[in-house]
Amino acid sequence: MSKRIRIIMAVALTGLILLLFSTRIVLLATGHYLEKKEIDTAIISPDVLFNFDQFGSTGGLLKTYYIRGWALNTGYESDTEKNISIIFKADTFGYEIKPSKVVRRDVAVYYSELNLKPEGLGFEDTFSAIAFKDGTYEMFVKVWETGQEASITTTNRHFIKEGSSFKEIFEDDDKALIDEYFDVKNFAVGD
């Protein structure tokens, strides 16, 4: 085999390898890579309250979604550091998104009987649907105080990732229930 043919084959091989790993490289480079892991959501806490003020596609090459909302545990101590993460769980694995913390005075005021500081009650982030494997996911909210055990609750929202599409699944009967559920505490805008 001539040297020229070998060079052409090397270029083709390099291209092929890059082709196979390019999605992972792009997700890592943009900070959107999500580690697939086992997440236990068997125990649901009734003490976790939450709301998504915004959940929508912002699109782009990475098919990003913007989420913004708040979450808390009614059993929180007032002075502790609060944390929130959003979990998308398939049957055998899941992804955990750790959004940025947002100060939510409106939530602290609304739940004044809990005597909470507004720091860390809100969350905001974007995530890329491309980071998800194809499958059906249930969305959970996880909250915890630093150094304490986490509490998890389901949002009763389900999503399907299929190819480049990432959609929420609505079943007519369930949708009314979900709407009713979210109507309980619905703040317009945060700080």
Added chain:
Amino acid sequence: MTEHKTTKPKAALLATPKIELFAGIIASLIIAMFPYVYFANRNLELLSASDLWISAGMVIAHWLMLFLINLAILRSFEKASFATIVAALPLSLFHIGLNAVQKIMPNVHYWHGIVLFITVYIILLLVIHWYLSPNLVRKLNLIIGGIFLILILVNIMPSVLHHFRTEKADITVGGDVFEKVENTAISREHYPNMYLFIMDEFSGQEGLERYTGYDNQKFYDDLEALSFNVSKSSRSYTLLSRVEITNLLNLSFLADFFSEQERAEALKSPYLFTTLKAMGYDFNLINDQKYISIPDSFLKYQFVPQGLFQREENLAKILIEKSVYFPIRIQPKLDRIDIIKAMFDYGKKSSEIQETKLFTLGYFMFPHHPWVVNEHGAPLPESEIKNWKNADTYLGQLKFANKLVLDMVNEIIENDPQAIIILVGDHGYRQAFHLEKLYGIKMEDPELEYFFMRNILSAVYFGGEKLDIEGYSTINVLRTIMDELFGLGLGLIEEAN
């Protein structure tokens, strides 16, 4: 194929007849220009002269960049021309190709296409460099260039013939305006600030009820509470923004379809502007998409909220969206929301610029698509951005527009209670037209649908006073206001019904 060593490129260059070298380079330019010609030809009636020039410059700059890169690598003019021919179309039509592949393989993304293109391109450069003779490459350049030249001619011929067959409209605007102004008895010191806000695709009450089932009465009530005079049955003359806006800025219905040259001519010194200028007015322009092409010499202030690549309707945008560079056009939709809010904020601030004699013209491509927000201002899914099938998508953005408009005019009236504020749509919600155009869903009664699609927002705050504008087109609203204010005796023209 025979291997050719690439020694003495200079000698080879000198040996090649200059005419063939030149023809090869031109051939690569012709191929690079093909998508430009194709898309320009299909959107000719929507494009401005600046669109055509800017886009042509962009395509030529891109071609030159590609050619110089290939020349630097291959060190041969004919091979560089051939490599440019090979690369130009895949780069220009990259997005179309990617979309086609994604229909079959949805997990293929932009970066896969890039890696594939670069890999194939490098391999092709090596093949051209090592295995293709300059003579063969020269012939290929001429053959491919010839084919594309024929394709370009076939594309533009119908438009050229149409251009020569169409009679030119007689555009004489302005008339004896200066004489009229000199005769007016109103004191120039007290001329109020005027605000003309054109909201693209802002449907009137009748059209809105027909296509969305929504009763926008609350919005009209709120306007009336602010002392606006409203008309629910006003209509535009056409469904085309460029025609309608050109007409209304000239206060007359000049023609139902302009050529680009005629439209540009009519906007060089629009009657409304020349009249107001003669009265001593200054001009302030809010120019979404840089859509209004009035000469800058008229303007004292201007707010252009976005750069070339963020605009929605121009040829450069079309070409970029089809090409490998389409990601620079994918702005997160939150940007568009910010732009919209910035324009409305500037509209409010316009009431603080001058106490009198400022005419603010605001063109807002809103609630026109891209449909990016719901009625609460929260972002919509990307799939809704141009979803003509779902009337709720448009309705949500219109409801949000209601809020922004009320907020803006409320502040203007607070700052400038003697103001004249004119709120109009350039046409209504054109769902029926787009469903037919995009999806082949025929209108049962096109005349009836055109009647409702031309129903527009029309409301006037006349310094807090009453003014009857019911059923008036925007041109007649403006003529009425000019007559009331300055006694010009313009009268009304035939209505748009």
